[in-house]
Amino acid sequence: MTKIGFIGLGTMGGPMAANIIKGGHKVKGFDISEKLINAHVANDGIAANSPSDAANDCDFLFTMLPNSEHVKQVLFDKNGAVETLKNSAIVIDMSTIHPLETDDIRSKLNDNNVSMIDCPIGRTSVEARLGKSLLMLGGEKNDIIKATPILNLIGDTLKDCGGPGMGSRMKIVNNYMTTVLNVLSGEALTLARAVGLDQETCIDVLSGTAAVKSHLTTTYPTKVLNNDVTPAFMVKLALKDLGIAVDLGKKVNTDLDLGRASIETYKHAMKEGREEQDWTSIFLSLQNRAGLSLPDSIKK
Ligand code: NAD
Numbered sequence: 001m002t003k004i005g006f007i008g009l010g011t012m013g014g015p016m017a018a019n020i021i022k023g024g025h026k027v028k029g030f031d032i033s034e035k036l037i038n039a040h041v042a043n044d045g046i047a048a049n050s051p052s053d054a055a056n057d058c059d060f061l062f063t064m065l066p067n068s069e070h071v072k073q074v075l076f077d078k079n080g081a082v083e084t085l086k087n088s089a090i091v092i093d094m095s096t097i098h099p100l101e102t103d104d105i106r107s108k109l110n111d112n113n114v115s116m117i118d119c120p121i122g123r124t125s126v127e128a129r130l131g132k133s134l135l136m137l138g139g140e141k142n143d144i145i146k147a148t149p150i151l152n153l154i155g156d157t158l159k160d161c162g163g164p165g166m167g168s169r170m171k172i173v174n175n176y177m178t179t180v181l182n183v184l185s186g187e188a189l190t191l192a193r194a195v196g197l198d199q200e201t202c203i204d205v206l207s208g209t210a211a212v213k214s215h216l217t218t219t220y221p222t223k224v225l226n227n228d229v230t231p232a233f234m235v236k237l238a239l240k241d242l243g244i245a246v247d248l249g250k251k252v253n254t255d256l257d258l259g260r261a262s263i264e265t266y267k268h269a270m271k272e273g274r275e276e277q278d279w280t281s282i283f284l285s286l287q288n289r290a291g292l293s294l295p296d297s298i299k300k
Contacts, residue, residue: 013064120171138167
């Protein structure tokens, strides 16, 4: 039986700890909420009275906390986990935190001869309860292999993101995209409503184009990711349409924040001479601005 410590028994952590217990393991849980510790005990978990108690003699210590300051607190403050963690233990941090904080925490744990996997979670508490989370793993291969039987009790989709810190980075890229798409979806439906379109019709039409199917799975693979920026749809025409949308929005009292910001992005690409390239060449322009190298064949 593997011994697990689990700190942070909230919306996500509570059901995850319960699923590890169901998998036949001993889980010593800690949370600052007594109510949540009681719920953990009701699920056949063991109550810990501090982070160091939860970590004592465990093989894996999970943390599922709001932000990096809470993770640092439970690991490194007085009565923190490092006081009792054995050298062979692996800390698995599932909290969504700044990747540079992840690097700092890993480095401090390594100074204490403890290794770490960053393992933020995709999907929500609905899937967490079902043991069907998506796990974005950042760690040494051997540690990930050791942890996999336990991780399989939490998630049905384990993604090795390519080394220490990469899980945390992947999560932020994922959440950047989903949080911005949330705003974009709201803006599009607001514009639709303001100009009198029926919402259901609108969603039906958008579902048949890159608007909903997504650029990453439709336009990008055939064009820019295929090193081909010959125009399927030109940058200058995309900018023209975007301008019309933002102007139409103004006329119906709908301020399209993302639309206005995106006009600037397209204008940058135009300044680089990409006006007659495929609209996916926006990706090249953005990489250029970030100082990243581009494939020779489509450098421009
Ligand atoms: P939550 O607030 O429900 O749970 C966090 C728990 O940490 C709480 O029970 C709180 O009491 C406990 N806690 C805080 N400080 C503590 C400390 N010092 N010692 C011990 N326990 C402490 O939040 P959540 O929804 O479970 O989210 C946890 C993390 O997972 C966050 O980083 C969040 O961004 C991320 N996340 C959440 C979801 C979701 O759908 N809820 C999905 C993916 C990722």
